[in-house]
Amino acid sequence: METYQGWEMPREFRPAAEEAAHVRSAAGLCDVSWLVKLDVKGRGWTPASSAGHTLDGTVSRWRLAAGHWLVLARPEGGAGALEGLQAAERQLPCLHVTDVTSVYCALLLAGPRSRDVLEKLTSADVSDSGLPNQGAAQAGLAHVHAAILREDRGPLPAYLLLVRRDVAESVWDAVNEAGGEYGLIPFGFSAAEHLGAGV
Amino acid sequence: MSFLIPCPNCGERSVYEFRFGAEVKSRPSAGSPSEDWLRYTYVKQNESGVQKEWWYHRMGCRQWFIAVRNTATNEVLSTSLPEEKPGGTSS
Amino acid sequence: MAHPVDPSPPGHPGGASEGVCPITIFFDGKPISAQPGDTVASALYRCGVRIFSRSFKYHRPRGLLCGSGHCPNCLMTVDGIPNVRTCITRVHDGQKVRHQNATPSLENDWLSVSGFFSWLMPVGFYYKTFTHPLVWRGVEPLIRKVAGLGEVSPEPAADAGSESHPEHGSTGAGPAYAHIFWHTEVAVVGGGPAGLLAALQAARSGGRVVLIDDQPELGGHLRFQGKGRHSGEWVMPDGQDLSGLSGPDLARKMAEQVVKEPRIRVLQDSTCFGLYEGRLLGVLQKLAGGQRTANGSPSAGHSQALERLIYLRTQRLVVATGAYEALPLFENNDLPGVMLRSAAQRLAHLHGVQPGKRAVIVSEQADGGPVAADLKVAGVEIEAVIPRRELVSALGRKHIKGIRTTRGDLACDLLVLEGDRVPDAGLIAQAGGSLRWEEGQRAFLPGEMPPFVTVVGEAAGIQPNPEAPLPGPCSKKTFVCVCEDVTVKDLCDAVQEGFDHIQTLKRYSTVTMGPCQGRMCQLSSIAVCARQTGRAMEQTGTTTSRPPTLPISLGSLAGPRHHPVRRTPLHPCHEALGCTWMDMGDWKRPHHYPAPAAEPGASGHGATPAHTSTSHSHHLPTFVEAEYRAVRERVGIIDVSTLGRLDVRGKDAPKLLDKVYTNRLSDMKLGRVRHAALCDEAGILLDDGTVSRLAEDHYFITTSTGNIEFVQQWLEWWMAGAGWCVHVTNVTGGLAAVNVAGPKARETLAGLTGTSLETAAFPYMNCRQADVGGVPCLMLRIGFVGETGWELHFPAEYGEYLWDLVMKEGQPFGIGAFGVETQRLLRLEKKHVIVGVDTDATSNPMDADMAWVAKLDKEDFIGKAAILRFQARLATGQSERLVGFVMEDDSVPLDGSAVVHGGRPAGRVTSCRFSPSIGRGIGLAWIPSALAHAGRHFSIHVNGQLGQARVTFQPFYDPEGKRLRM
Known part of the structure; x- marks a missing residue:
């Protein structure tokens, strides 16, 4: 455990290079709850793209539903993102931004077998046509509500799973159990950096 | 029961992701006679056929929407987000 | 038999058996050698086994009949799993095969004598004989022994793997049964030539295809045809002409193409057992046998689950199930x-x-x-x-x-x-397609189909059967249904007894209801029925096909055991204190903490104040007493992170809350807290909690544990479509919360915050945003437990840090953590009602003595009309009332005890505890309103006797609420 992005996070469970190689060939699960998460509700705010959209490598925006967005940011971009949104909040008649960083745990599920793992946990369509890269879906995952955000790392399929913090341990266990047959391993922030940052 | 509901936000999903709300009907205005309130509160149409219903996508977008469903076949004919009518609620 | 025998002559056309790996399987404990490519049944047959099972009722010997998984004759217990169709189950080394329903062996089954008594078991035997429960009780054990199929092992289904895991019933790599959800554009059921061709065509036109076949290898009937040229033109969608090949070669070539095609996912050893609403196919895939390599070891990276249930949603369905x-x-x-x-x-x-x-x-x-x-x-x-x-x-x-x-x-x-060729039409019927009798082909064939279903191959039409099915003589030895031992005589008798409709005939005789689900017997039972009733086949019609089309294990439907558990951010703190957990909905909460061995001022019947009655220990567990004293005398801390928390924002927030909550919330001053309740239109109490106003357009709401989802949905429903500017965000998971309460609460917290906690600056029922120990907190000064106290809501990730900090700061004051049990006692002394514990789905605020929550002078709110009616009813004395009571004697009734009036049950106790401050049992109870007068006595049923209770409307502890405002 080490301080990373201002949070106490696991660096690695086994050598990071080994973890990264394993994720590239099978699947892995990493806790990325340190992400800043901002909930944006209201009509009238139209971000540049309606689908998941990475702005400058530190902030991404995901449309969840009519009048509902999720903005994710790396801590260094978090303050800026919040300020920008608060400015919009003041200008628009009915827009509200809530910092939900503590409300959600974010888990990064990555690797060529990640979709197989996901298919065991959700009845939603997570195929390439059902959930293309940069696509967002909210669906039941291991019997709880989750936002599933697809954010491939280059050619490597990857999904961000956002679940409420109080069920996160339960979901972590469920994903690990479901992933057993596909060789899923937990990995730390060090290997996650190897795979490409993403937001 | 395994029918699909096309959520206006999330697309077609299994009915297990949703919660049934109620039949769509209009609420009596404040001060309406008792009979109106009793009918509104307790009398359900229970249509065997097409009816308008409130549904909530609890595992998905977590929004209420209106579905037109054939209760005999569980075919969902259409769904839509409630119309934004300033000042009035459509329930 | 039962000695390893030589493999068969080489070079037979099957081709699959050329391997050299020796495989040994065990049949009733005896080793039998098998070849790669064998099924369990073929290996046994080669070694001379001819009797594969004993029949359901009469224990008649049964041999290999269909060889293709359609009849019940080869059912055995394989690797601990009962009722396995051995004729389509591949062998693997070390496989354990046991016979079923025969004692001691299939060859010599003592119970076959039951065949001689078949005259005692006429059709409808159960209905005619067991008309008295005593008869059934006497005979049931015997029948259970005699009749039936395989036995379910009391051990979890894990025999197939090496080591079983005691908890999961698994083989070490996950549960025995897996579930998976797939979505596809086209599903093809059946891996015969028609199915393979349909899959290739669909893939060629760009669709994603799932092909499902229940056999160990693709190719259907082509696989077991002779070497001669297979008839017909066989041009593949890619133009390749395969005409002129033999059946097996054609099957192999087509299967190769299918496996090569990346758009096609092939599921072998998989049974499509049903088609459900929403174009959902239930597919059960056998894994333990299917995914093992020839030498029996599980192949790497594969599931160790025995069976996998695939929920397959498809846009289009191609039925290529063929005929049997x-x-x-x-x-x-x-x-x-x-x-x-x-x-x-x-x-x-x-x-x-x-x-x-x-x-x-x-x-x-x-x-x-x-x-x-x-x-x-x-x-x-x-x-x-x-x-x-x-x-x-x-x-x-x-x-x-x-x-x-x-x-x-x-x-x-x-x-x-x-035999008569019968199109396999189970899925067609389930899809809503019609079946009609075709005189020309002498078969029931699919008629109208729903638009998403296509039927191809023999399922759609067969080479005409040369003759109509013969009903056969009304003999006791002519079996229509080999699953359930139903004979032609049984059917003839049943028709004579009046069960002359094919549907009632089925239910009365159980024909078509066995493991084969009518595959062997549907056609002939219709033929018998038609003859006996003098109707045509067409008029007689078919029985209804429902899922599952073949037996499937219950474990596969149940799937992996997984239930979400909610943990608060303070979970590790409670664990460190060694708390006893309780489940509250999905949440884990500390019920209580271990009683301290020796705590100053609180050990046993301790030193301190007012209530030192020695009867405490009779009624109060020591751990509760210690926790109770900490709160009442010093300072206590409880984790309340399970409370639901909602952030409500927008200029119309006051409007929304006034509409939905029974209280008036729009006139709250900033920084104030109000207790508020929700009712439905029928005036029934749904939930209560606190509402804090943080800004003109910003409220912070708490709901009771487990009710958060409901309350959020309720609020959002009433604003749906209203066009109001208001947003509700559930922030429950993001906030830890503790309640710090007791006479020393102020001193404890004062050391951690610069915000003044003096009543003048921070009065009761107020809230402040404050920095506590460096953590941003929302502090609510409220008093659920009846002492001066603050509820602190703060970011979850600081949970453990702040808990530890408060514990350390409170140590000089004798701080103690308290659990749910003590909290319930503390609140009961204040006569606070818990919605959902003291109220139920029929309780309204008027009868529950909570009239103050309903502001009836508001123009409108949800439930107002109903509550007005309840108010009017109060005066008539016809309702039940929720009242407080004090026991007049030493007894403490259990929650749920009956209130007795005039010798009859007249109400019930919802909560009751021994109150240390009163020295008596206290509680809340629903009683007839005639009794609901302060000081009035009524009786409660306690341990077979009647205890006397006295009605009170005052809180039992600190009735004026002075301690809250100190």
Whole structure:
């Protein structure tokens, strides 16, 4: 455990290079709850793209539903993102931004077998046509509500799973159990950096 | 029961992701006679056929929407987000 | 039998058995050698096993009949799993196969005597005999022993793996049963030529395809055909012409193309058992056998689950289930050695096993058709070919020795039947398609289909059956249904008894209701019914096909055991204190903490104040007493992170809350907190909690534990479509919360915050945003437990940090953590009602003595009309009332005890505890309103006696609430 992005996070469970190689060939699960998460509700705010959209490598925006967005940011971009949104909040008649960083745990599920793992946990369509890269879906995952955000790392399929913090341990266990047959391993922030940052 | 509901936000999903709300009907205005309130509160149409219903996508977008469903076949004919009518609620 | 025997002659056309790996399986403990490519049944047959099972009722010997997974005759227990169809189950080394429903063995089954008493078991035996419960009780154990199929092992289904995991019933790599959800554009059910072709075509036109086949290998009936050229034109969608190949070669080539095609996902060893609403196919895939390599070790990276249930949603469905043969009717048609053509061909061609020495073929073709040639190649001598009309009965006891025909007896050890071809239409019927009798083809064929379903191959139409199915004589030895031992005589009797509709005939006789789900018997039962009622096949109609089309294990439906658990951010703190957990909905909460061995001022019947009655220990567990004293005398801390928390924002927030909550919330001053309740339109209490106003357009709401989802949905429903500017965000998971309460609460917290906690600056029912120990907190000064206290809400990730900090700061004051049990006692002393504990789905605020929550002068709110009616009813004295009570004696009734009035039950206790401050049992109870007057006595049923209770409307502890405002 080490301080990373201002949070106490696991660096690695086994050598990071080994973890990264394993994720590239099978699947892995990493806790990325340190992400800043901002909930944006209201009509009238139209971000540049309606689908998941990475702005400058530190902030991404995901449309969840009519009048509902999720903005994710790396801590260094978090303050800026919040300020920008608060400015919009003041200008628009009915827009509200809530910092939900503590409300959600974010888990990064990555690797060529990640979709197989996901298919065991959700009845939603997570195929390439059902959930293309940069696509967002909210669906039941291991019997709880989750936002599933697809954010491939280059050619490597990857999904961000956002679940409420109080069920996160339960979901972590469920994903690990479901992933057993596909060789899923937990990995730390060090290997996650190897795979490409993403937001 | 395994029918699909096309959520206006999330697309077609299994009915297990949703919660049934109620039949769509209009609420009596404040001060309406008792009979109106009793009918509104307790009398359900229970249509065997097409009816308008409130549904909530609890595992998905977590929004209420209106579905037109054939209760005999569980075919969902259409769904839509409630119309934004300033000042009035459509329930 | 039962000794390893030599593999069959080399070079047989099956081709799959050329491996060199020796495989040994164990049949009833005896080793048997098998070949790669064998099924369990073919391996056993090669070693001389002829009796594969004993029948359900009469324990008649049964042999291999269909060889293709359509009949019940080969069901055995394989690797601990009962009722496995061994004729389509691949062998693997070390496989353990056991017989079922026979004692001591299949060859010599003592229970076969039940066959001699068949006259005692007429059709409808159960309905006619067991008309009195006592009879049934006496006979049930015997029937359970005699009748039935395999037995479910009391051990979890894990026999297939090496080591079983005691908790999960798994093989170490996850649960025994897996679930997975797939979505596809096209699903093709059936891996025969029609299915393979349909899959290739669909993939070629760009669709994603899932192909489902229940056999170990693709190719359907092509696989077990002779070497000759297969008839017809076979041009693949990619233009490749495969015409002129033999059946097996054609099957192999087509299968290769399918497996190569990346758009096609192939599911082998998989049964599509049903089609459900929403174009959902239930597919059960066998894994333990299917995904093992030839030497029996599980292949790497694969599931160790035994079975996988695939929820397959498809846009289009192609039914290519083909046709199967039904069992013709003649006497002793169930004798081992009587075999359908498909079984004989499979044995000979796929497994190189000689089905018999001397065969009679029943065929309408004079030369016996292709099967005669096949048998000759396999070295079987053909005794005769006879048309079905001439066949009278099979002769023999445990195995066929010959047949009786209308022209005399013939000797044989194998009778190969060309059965009636029946299109496999189970899925078609479930899809809502109609089935109609086609006189030309003498079969029921699919008619109208829903637009998303296509039927191809033999399921859509067959080579005409040469003759209509023969109903056979009304004999006790002619079996219509081999699953349930239903004979033609049974059906004739049932029709005579009045069950002359095919649907009632089915239910009365259980025909078509066995493991084969009518595959062997549907057609012939319709034929018998038609004859006995003098109706045509078409008029008689079919029974209804419902899922599952084949038996599936309950474990596969249940799937992996997984239930979400919610943990608060303070979970590790409670664990460190060694708390006893309780489940509250999905949440884990500390019920109580271990009683401290020696705590100053709180040990046992301790030193301190007012209430030192020695009766405490009789009624109060020591751990509760210690926790109770900490709060009442010093300072206590409880984790309340399970409370639901909602952030409500927008200029119309006051409007929304005034509409939905019974109180008025729009006139709250900033920084104030109000207790508020929700009712539905019927005036029923739904939830209560606190509402804090943080800004003109910003409220912070708490809901009771477990009710957060409901309350959020309730609020959002009432604003749906209203066009208001208001947003509700559930922030429950993001916030830890503790309640710090007691006479020393202020001193404890004062050291951690710069915000003044003095009543003048921070009065009761107010809230402040404050920095506590460096953590941003929302502090609510409220008093659920009846002492000066603050509820702190703060970011979850600081949970443990702040808990530890408060504990450290409170140590000099004697701080103690308290759990749910103590909290319930503390609140009960304040007579605070818990919605959902003290109220139920019929409780309204008027009767619950909570009239103050409803502001009836508001123009409108949800439930107002109903609450007005309840208010009016109060005066009539016709309602039940929720009141507080104090016991007049030493007893403490249990929650739920009955209130007794005039010798009859008249109400119930919802909560009751021993109150240390009163020294008596106190509680809340619903009683008739006639009794609901302060000081009035009523009786409660306690331990078989009546205890006396006195009504009170005042809180039991600190009735004026002075301690809250100190």
